Amino acid sequence: xxxxxxxxxxxxxxxxxxxxxxxxxxxxxxxxxxxxxxxxxxxxxxxxxxxxxxxxxxxxxxxxxxxxxxxxxxxxxxxxxxxxxxxxxxxxxxxxxxxxxxxxxxxxxxxxxxxxxxxxxxxxxxxxxxxxxxxxxxxxxxxxxxxxxxxxxxxxxxxxxxxxxxxxxxxxxxxxxxxxxxxxxxxxxxxxxxxxxxxxxxxxxxxxxxxxxxxxxxxxxxxxxxxxxxxxxxxxxxxxxxxxxxxxxxxxxxxxxxxxxxxxxxxxxxxxxxxxxxxxxxxxxxxxxxxxxxxxxxxxxxxxxxxxxxxxxxxxxxxxxxxxxxxxxxxxxxxxxxxxxxxxxxxxxxxxxxxxxxxxxxxxxxxxxxxxxxxxxxxxxxxxxxxxxxxxxxxxxxxxxxxxxxxxxxxxxxxxxxxxxxxxxxxxxxxxxxxxxxxxxxxxxxxxxxxxxxxxxxxxxxxxxxxxxxxxxxxxxxxxxxxxxxxxxxxxxxxxxxxxxxxxxxxxxxxxxxxxxxxxxxxxxxxxxxxxxxxxxxxxxxxxxxxxxxxxxxxxxxxxxxxxxxxxxxxxxxxxxxxxxxxxxxxxxxxxxxxxxxxxxxxxxxxxxxxxxxxxxxxxxxxxxxxxxxxxxxxxxxxxxxxxxxxxx
Numbered sequence: 001x002x003x004x005x006x007x008x009x010x011x012x013x014x015x016x017x018x019x020x021x022x023x024x025x026x027x028x029x030x031x032x033x034x035x036x037x038x039x040x041x042x043x044x045x046x047x048x049x050x051x052x053x054x055x056x057x058x059x060x061x062x063x064x065x066x067x068x069x070x071x072x073x074x075x076x077x078x079x080x081x082x083x084x085x086x087x088x089x090x091x092x093x094x095x096x097x098x099x100x101x102x103x104x105x106x107x108x109x110x111x112x113x114x115x116x117x118x119x120x121x122x123x124x125x126x127x128x129x130x131x132x133x134x135x136x137x138x139x140x141x142x143x144x145x146x147x148x149x150x151x152x153x154x155x156x157x158x159x160x161x162x163x164x165x166x167x168x169x170x171x172x173x174x175x176x177x178x179x180x181x182x183x184x185x186x187x188x189x190x191x192x193x194x195x196x197x198x199x200x201x202x203x204x205x206x207x208x209x210x211x212x213x214x215x216x217x218x219x220x221x222x223x224x225x226x227x228x229x230x231x232x233x234x235x236x237x238x239x240x241x242x243x244x245x246x247x248x249x250x251x252x253x254x255x256x257x258x259x260x261x262x263x264x265x266x267x268x269x270x271x272x273x274x275x276x277x278x279x280x281x282x283x284x285x286x287x288x289x290x291x292x293x294x295x296x297x298x299x300x301x302x303x304x305x306x307x308x309x310x311x312x313x314x315x316x317x318x319x320x321x322x323x324x325x326x327x328x329x330x331x332x333x334x335x336x337x338x339x340x341x342x343x344x345x346x347x348x349x350x351x352x353x354x355x356x357x358x359x360x361x362x363x364x365x366x367x368x369x370x371x372x373x374x375x376x377x378x379x380x381x382x383x384x385x386x387x388x389x390x391x392x393x394x395x396x397x398x399x400x401x402x403x404x405x406x407x408x409x410x411x412x413x414x415x416x417x418x419x420x421x422x423x424x425x426x427x428x429x430x431x432x433x434x435x436x437x438x439x440x441x442x443x444x445x446x447x448x449x450x451x452x453x454x455x456x457x458x459x460x461x462x463x464x465x466x467x468x469x470x471x472x473x474x475x476x477x478x479x480x481x482x483x484x485x486x487x488x489x490x491x492x493x494x495x496x497x498x499x500x501x502x503x504x505x506x507x508x509x510x511x512x513x514x515x516x517x518x519x520x521x522x523x524x525x526x527x528x529x530x531x532x533x534x535x536x537x538x539x540x541x542x543x544x545x546x547x548x549x550x551x552x553x554x555x556x557x558x559x560x561x562x563x564x565x566x567x568x569x570x571x572x573x574x575x576x577x578x579x580x581x582x583x584x585x586x587x588x589x590x591x592x593x594x595x596x597x598x599x600x601x602x603x604x605x606x607x608x609x610x611x612x613x614x615x616x617x618x619x620x621x622x623x624x625x626x627x628x629x630x631x632x633x634x635x636x637x638x639x640x641x642x643x644x645x646x647x648x649x
Contacts, residue, residue, distance in 0.1 A: 044073045045426060055082050074418035081108045088112065089119050093131025105416060105442065107434045121145030121176065126152035144177035151183060160189050168198055170205030192220040199225065203232055203257045221250060228254050235262035238273050252282055256291050263298050268306055271295050293318055300326035321351040333609040335600055337364040355382040381620040384627055384639050396631045399475035407450040430516050436463050440470045452479050462514040481628050484513035485526060485554045492562035503562045505625035506583060509618060516552050524551035527561025537564045577603055577619060577644055581610060584618040599648040603640055606649035
């Protein structure tokens, strides 16, 4: 056995698997410090941790001694993974396939398989590669290896078809693809038509370097290739229509791509030129419609007053709900009820039936008791508004998920579930969640629901929430909206004199109560704080903050998030609509939106016209989640305060 010093992080774990939440039993009260394990099991846990440490240090004799003590311990598979992976890498494909079987139905299998394929591909061990991956892998790098392996095995047509598909892309491909592309090109399959197609893709993707590179490969249509590159540099050249009057479809391609690029610099000019080229019959029906849709969408995004007539003329022809909804929000921002009435019928039947647009139908067409009553029975932002309008209690419509004894009995023998339990007991929340997610994915909706019931019974709140989502248990309010990390939120509510259900609702929306949640922009933890915001808040409120990694600790994250929300409330005169929007999008953006609306809007109109769809949904979700928690507590608090309702935005 080779020294197993290489630590393979599970997908998504990265460096986080070494982290522990300082008080995990507050989030998972069924494990850890809150529940004493039998002495034998506790001894196994300690032996497991020592075995992992021995492996990391290369103390193989000590590791073997500890491994023999563990026998049927659920996490043995993790030890075997770290101990055997280097040896598996050196096996032939058929033997590696058998060796990997022991990791099947665990996240370790995909990690080991990927590692093997990368190594086999780099070593050009094509037979071994195909033994492990007889079907096309997902990763682009591995796809290139796959088709190179097919070529090496003599399946040239499969290889060439794959090369063509991979090559026709608007951006550069991994270097592992170069040998495949070179062989495909030398075989005469990289035609001038394909080069032109990729030039168009590179143009649309804004990849000037790739566009120039491909331009040097053109032997036919050289003048058009130069024209395309010239339009990329200066799309205003399109005003010289005589330069683009060839009959070949290639000229239409140049004009279409160029108008899209011009629209980002001078939208009105792009629309004027589009109309001219369209009248000249320069586009196919499909091309013209797609280009028209693109231009109308851009005009709606910026609400270009000079293009209003063009937009309003085109909307009935385009019949696209996403465009119509943007036009409706423009009308709402102007408080133009006539335009709202005008454009609502352009929505599809599905669009008109959405709670949002039924609300606006009621608002501009007058009270309709039947429609209002139907809306009030729905558990959403607009349904709760309708309930308030009728003076009735909002409809929680809670339907608890029933435990099914036969299905629950199957869980007792589930090795993956046993691993989840032990990982939680060892404070390895990241790895536990990865195991949980993959375990749920392997089962049907009914079994996912039973896993959710089990997690709920164990107090695994974040995992129960995930199960409720995967099982689509939309009516189980207890599973979907648990009192996770309750001591932290209760204390923060008291310390910062803020409604505890508001900060609970923010956390539920931000992280679904998963303490290691990390956004694409770097926000961390239960309340998804950016490190810079956390640092500043800690300084202002004299709170604990020990760097960005400490934000994964609820004991640090929740007070900081609550303090920051309190600060936003103070900044916006205790207006929760503005504070919640600022929590998501930043106070500087909220101030800009208020300046743009200039006091013309009521609260519902302001929320509806928030420019960012994410923030718009976020505000509505947080207000809805807050009311759900209040309804669970038999509270009947209003959706908005009198001040929030009375203010002009």
